[in-house]
Amino acid sequence: EDQVTQSPEALRLQEGESSSLNCSYTVSGLRGLFWYRQDPGKGPEFLFTLYSAGEEKEKERLKATLTKKESFLHITAPKPEDSATYLCAVDKLSFGAGTTVTVRA
């Protein structure tokens, strides 16, 4: 059975303080790892798809990386508007519980 574990559950950052979120997974034959952003009261919004170990993707202050066992979402010099819950999922079906990021000005 696919399992996805995200850590930490919550992350409080000062504006400009870079950090990383972790997504560990166990799946037989990964077909894709997905990152989403979810704002309060809204549905998840697609960010990235990673398909193979070593792959990296970037969007503004966010950078996602993938190894054979985990993925990291790096937030560089975050701003308050980066505050959200970040979800990862494997193969479109199994989601982690998310990491809630709060960035203080």
Added chain:
Amino acid sequence: EAQVTQNPRYLITVTGKKLTVTCSQNMNHEYMSWYRQDPGLGLRQIYYSMNVEVTDKGDVPEGYKVSRKEKRNFPLILESPSPNQTSLYFCASRGTSTDTQYFGPGTRLTVL
């Protein structure tokens, strides 16, 4: 504007009273699915549909029904809701040529 819409957005009901949550997408997507989101558990898939008249169970299908009579619509039916179905529900869709899944705004359901 490409979007997935859900109705109602909020619903409070009582145990056993049948209800339907509608979902519609305007992107001509083949694939649609329903998720529930509960604190600490993340998103769990209830049902999905690969195309019209093709549906299958996800991870937590018990107590739910779906239908896909038209490509754009994918309603979620609770024949006899129970309090453990109190949750936040999301509908999602994607095309077959992309991995990008679009989510609706969510329906917050409370069953008393």
